[in-house]
Each structure stands twice: as structure tokens, then as C-alpha cells.
Amino acid sequence: MGKTNYVVGLDVGTSKVSACLGQLNDNNQIQIIGVGEAVSEGVKQGMITDLERATKAVSKAIEEAEKISGLDIGEVSLGVGGSHLRSQPSRGVIAISRSDKEITPKDVERVIDQARAIPVPLEQEVIDVLPQRYIIDDQDGIIDPVGMSGIRLETEVLIISGGVAAIQNMVKVVNKAGLRIKDLVVGSLAASSSVLLKDEKELGVALVDIGGGKADIAIFIEGNIRYLGSLPVGGDLISKDIAFGLRTSFKEAEGIKKEFGWAKRDLITNSGEIAVTGIGRREARKVPMEALVEIIEPRIEEILSIINREIQKSNLVELIPGGLVITGGASQLRGLEQCAEQIFDMPTRIGTPSEMPGLSQQSQDPGLALSVGLVQLSLNEEMETGHFHKKGKAKLFEPIERWKRWLEEIF
Ligand SMILES: Nc1ncnc2c1ncn2[C@@H]1O[C@H](COP(=O)(O)OP(=O)(O)OP(=O)(O)O)[C@@H](O)[C@H]1O
Ligand SMILES: [Mg+2]
Numbered sequence: 001m002g003k004t005n006y007v008v009g010l011d012v013g014t015s016k017v018s019a020c021l022g023q024l025n026d027n028n029q030i031q032i033i034g035v036g037e038a039v040s041e042g043v044k045q046g047m048i049t050d051l052e053r054a055t056k057a058v059s060k061a062i063e064e065a066e067k068i069s070g071l072d073i074g075e076v077s078l079g080v081g082g083s084h085l086r087s088q089p090s091r092g093v094i095a096i097s098r099s100d101k102e103i104t105p106k107d108v109e110r111v112i113d114q115a116r117a118i119p120v121p122l123e124q125e126v127i128d129v130l131p132q133r134y135i136i137d138d139q140d141g142i143i144d145p146v147g148m149s150g151i152r153l154e155t156e157v158l159i160i161s162g163g164v165a166a167i168q169n170m171v172k173v174v175n176k177a178g179l180r181i182k183d184l185v186v187g188s189l190a191a192s193s194s195v196l197l198k199d200e201k202e203l204g205v206a207l208v209d210i211g212g213g214k215a216d217i218a219i220f221i222e223g224n225i226r227y228l229g230s231l232p233v234g235g236d237l238i239s240k241d242i243a244f245g246l247r248t249s250f251k252e253a254e255g256i257k258k259e260f261g262w263a264k265r266d267l268i269t270n271s272g273e274i275a276v277t278g279i280g281r282r283e284a285r286k287v288p289m290e291a292l293v294e295i296i297e298p299r300i301e302e303i304l305s306i307i308n309r310e311i312q313k314s315n316l317v318e319l320i321p322g323g324l325v326i327t328g329g330a331s332q333l334r335g336l337e338q339c340a341e342q343i344f345d346m347p348t349r350i351g352t353p354s355e356m357p358g359l360s361q362q363s364q365d366p367g368l369a370l371s372v373g374l375v376q377l378s379l380n381e382e383m384e385t386g387h388f389h390k391k392g393k394a395k396l397f398e399p400i401e402r403w404k405r406w407l408e409e410i411f
Helices: 051-069 105-116 164-176 187-195 198-203 235-245 250-260 289-313 336-344 366-383 401-410
Strands: 007-012 016-024 030-039 075-080 086-095 124-136 139-142 152-163 180-186 205-210 215-221 224-231 273-276 285-288 324-327 348-350
Touching: 007 051, 007 164, 007 366, 016 051, 016 366, 030 051, 030 366, 051 164, 075 164, 075 187, 075 366, 086 105, 086 224, 105 124, 105 152, 124 164, 124 180, 124 224, 152 164, 152 224, 164 180, 180 187, 180 366, 187 205, 187 215, 187 224, 187 324, 187 366, 198 205, 205 289, 215 289, 224 289, 235 250, 235 289, 250 273, 250 289, 273 289, 285 289, 289 336, 324 336, 324 366, 336 348
Parallel strands: 007 075, 075 180, 205 324, 324 348
Antiparallel strands: 007 016, 016 030, 086 152, 124 139, 124 152, 205 215, 215 224, 273 285
16 A cells, blocks of 8 residues: 555644544545544634644644654645634626537636635635536536536535634644645535535535534535534533532543533433542542533533524524534533434434544544544545536635735745
């Protein structure tokens, strides 16, 4: 197996940084070679709050991935998310002037460029343009117009922009860790590629990635992102409540939540008592399981209700019979699926990165959905080189000129 064209997906989260390394094996299947993880510091809800600490965390995750794989990592595909992302629909129309009237990839590029040319606020920068559909003359719903004939080509796109400062600082951290950035990819799009089924995306589905500090929401209809949102709610809120309620440290509370936590009282199967270490040198105390769940239940219900309100606000609920897929580290809370099903009143499942060779041990960790998805997107793109317009992803992976310039300026 040639170890040359490997790719690295980097997710700089509030709780952890993960670097996932993958390549195509001899059968052209995506294989994960290694995942490096580090506790995150200096990052909050997709934004950098401390450059030095965040750089250290990124370096640590990369070093771990290098150690596992025996490879040198120089370039990464970086996921971006958080409330600084905005999405905005736009349209482009061009005339096909050639005599044969056959639409070429260049025409598709031209129509997307036209749709992209809309004013964005000064503090925002376009990071992605996602074609939704094409219209040739009066024929609607065209997925791939290349090779078809027509006089007028029209497209509807979703323009994704991000906060200039938020992205610049994230880029700075990655560069300071000695890495080049190959692509900036919308995090939800990456996560969707590792946890959503193609049929779900076509049918209509909401993907919710609940991390430590935020919940990223993406609604897919007919295979495309139609709605993006991010809320400042995540698993850290639950751990903080536990730390406060049981008078213990945040770290201890995290451990208790992961080992004994349940989302709902009536689902508990492991009743009994938990030993809780107090802050300072206090002796460990015994706390009944019920007391722990009494803390978790109202908070997780609140988090899910806030997410539900956001999804309702999109006015797309009628268009998502595929229901809800919850991923991200916080989706591992026991009983979350049942709790969410009640609150959202939709079919719900927990999304873990799809089974791939080399990912066996970690495949059950939904916290890796984003970094694994980055690898998938990047390698799929490599396989499709020359067919950039396929699946309506024109320009998706091309560094947008302005941030290409930032990279040059910073590096
Ligand atoms: N087994 C578990 N049970 C419950 N919660 C868990 C479990 N494992 C991890 N978590 C929680 O998941 C959260 C971290 O999720 P994740 O790793 O996806 O976050 P992140 O991507 O770093 O953060 P963000 O996306 O918010 O910036 C933490 O709140 C952590 O306590
Ligand atoms: Mg995350």
C-alpha cells in the first residue's frame, strides 16, 4: 500500500482536538490509519480564546497521529463551525452562447461564480458555495447539467460565510502548529459524510452535532444542506451542573457523567451509589444514582428543547421525514436517543462514523464524526478529480481566493 496520498482531517473542538489520518487502500476504499486526540484548551464554540494553548493542543493531537501512523503531517483539511457561520441563498443565471449549446464544466463554474457575487457584511467572508440545483431553460431539478443542451443555465446555491476574525485565528493556530491548510470545510458537511446515509440526506434529515460547547445543526433536503445553525449549548453545561450539584471538580464531574450518567430517570438500569471526591482533600462521599440523574435530566431536556426550537424555526420540519440524527461526543449520554425522540417527536438515531477499515476501536465514537468526515470528503474528492461539478459540489474544495491570501499572509 503506497503511503503517499494520505489526508488528515483536523477538528479543533471545545473539548478535544482530533486529527484523523486516512488514505485509499489498494481497493480504493477509504482506510483510517490513525487518530490523534488531545484535550482542547483555548477554544470555545469554534472560536479561539487562547492562541498559545490552542496551538499546543493541535500540536499534541498531530504528534499523536504521527506517532501512531509513522508519517509526517504537513497539511490538513480543517473543519469550521460555530455561530459565526452564516448561510444565505443566492441565484445565478448565464446564457450558453456556443453554437452547439452544450453545457461544459466551465459554464457551471461561471454560473456559480455569478451566484456567489453577492454582498456579504464586512466582517464575514464566503467560505463555501453549495449548489442546490440547476435549471436549464425551463427544466428544473437538474443535478448535473454538464453535457446537457440549453440556452440559459440557472443555479440556486447556498452561500456559507464565516466570521473573518474567527477563521483567521483558527488558521493562525493551525499554521503556528506547523501545518498548512489544504481545505476549509463546513464542519456539519464533513460530519454528514461520515454519519448520514445517502438516503437520509435525499429524503430530508436534520443532523445535530452536540459537542462540549456547542450544538451545530444542519438540515439536508434532496441531498443538499438547506439550513445551518449553531447554538452555544453542549455537554459542558451538564458537567458544570454535576460539578456544582455534587460539589466536585469539573474533571471529576465529566468522569461521573460518562461512567454513570443517564438522560432520563425512568431509564436507569444501574441504580446504587456513586463515590464522589470532594474538592480539595475532602473524603469521597456516596451519592445515590438518582441524585445524579436529577441533575442531568432537566439540563439535557433544556438543551434538546433549545435545539428543537431552532429546528422548528427553520420551517423545514415538514420536509425532514428522515428525522433526526444526533452525533458529537455528547450524543453518548445514555438514554439520549429516547429523550430526544420525545422532545423532537421525530424518529431519532445516534450517528457514529461509518464503519471503515482501520477505525474499528474508535468507530463507536460520535465525537470523531467531523474529523473522519473530513478524511472521507477529501479522499472522495481525490477519487473524483476532474469531476468537481458532480454531486453539486462545484468549488466546494477550492480555496476561496480571499482566504488563500490570508494563508499566504500568515504563513
Ligand atoms: N460517554 C459519554 N457520555 C456522555 N457525554 C460524553 C461522553 N463522552 C463524551 N461526552 C461529552 O461530549 C462532549 C464533547 O464532545 P465533542 O468531543 O464532540 O466536543 P468538541 O467537538 O470538542 O466540542 P464543540 O464541537 O462543542 O466545539 C463533552 O461534553 C463530553 O463530556
Ligand atoms: Mg465538535
